Amino acid sequence: MRLISRAGTWKGGARYAGSPMDADRDVLARYLDGDEKAFEELVIRYEAGVRNLVYGLLRDRALAEDVAQETFLTAYRKADTYRGEGTVRGWLFKIAIRRAHDELRRRGRKAEVALEEAPEPSETPHVGLEAGWDVTEALGALSPDHRAALMLKEIEGLSYQEIAETMGWPIGTVGTHIHRARIELKAFMEEKAHGLSRLS
Amino acid sequence: MAYPDCPEDRISVWLDGELLQGEAGVVETHVEGCASCQELVQAFGSRTLPRLEPDPSFIVRFRARRDEQSIAPWWTWRQLALRLLPLAVAVVGAAILSIWIAASSSESALQALELEALGDPVAFDAEVEAVLSIAFEPFPSDIE
Secondary structure, eight states: OHHHHHHTBOTTSOBOTTSTTHHHHHHHHHHHTTOHHHHHHHHHHHHHHHHHHHHHHHOOHHHHHHHHHHHHHHHHHTGGGOOSSSOHHHHHHHHHHHHHHHHHHHHHHHHHHHHHHSOOTTSOOOBOSSSSOBHHHHHHTSOHHHHHHHHHHHTTOOOHHHHHHHHTOOHHHHHHHHHHHHHHHHHHHHHHHHHHHHHO | OOOSSOOHHHHHHHHTTOSOHHHHHHHHHHHHTOHHHHHHHHHHTSOOOOOOOOOTTHHHHHHHHHHHTTOOOTTHHHHHHHHHHHHHHHHHHHHHHHHHHHHHHHHHHHHHHHHHHHOOHHHHHHHHHHHHHHHTSOOHHHHO
């Protein structure tokens, strides 16, 4: 859509030229101008981030791949829905979270609980520094909102503002979710460490 | 400002660098003198979250899936709509024109029919006058 990029603004009216987030926006603008290859740059740049986020929410690697693919296909089809508010990365994460929540709703809690009870054997354990517990397992004990907030912060490095925009929360809620997630992880790990010390 | 109790919820925000400078300084001072909060800071930083590494084949699968589903880029439908727009305008214009022509011709036909039914207006007027004069002729009883 030439008119959008020539005018230097998105449909929402926000300017995209000259800001620090230009790289992604320029790539998206090129795609909106008809350069189909430009979209693939975004896929390459954010596939790991989107998969990480979705995997953290669904805890199923195959499903995370599927949802991540659907996330990019949705963005590919509906790129014009990005209105220049927030980052392109945040917009992609928002689509991914919506898709992951749809998947969770579709499969119901039953599937999630089953996954939590039986972690994938192929998964490389991510251990804490203090003891041999599996952080992946600990993450499963968190609510999806706490998990998403923590992952967006600690893995993707989003600011509270970006997380608030992505999740549609007030900024204060972001801090609360992240804090609670950390406290719950800490409690889970302590419990695990206590169990291990009792066994040995 | 000092905290009467340990500001646990603020420590998390402080660690993320999201506190304003003034409050960040207060939290930092508290943590320096509080063993319990130092333990919390250590616990928060003592684990790493699971992270999937970039997968170079993801893009290959993306292309395959896109092509398999025949998903068109976002602009395709709009381009198609723009191309069809003149045709749509022409069809609507032609429809309006034909309705107008039909309406005009039916009006002319109606007028012609009316004229045919009424015949020559001068003759018609004479005929009306003749009928009226007969109608207003006095009855023979009135003459008597």
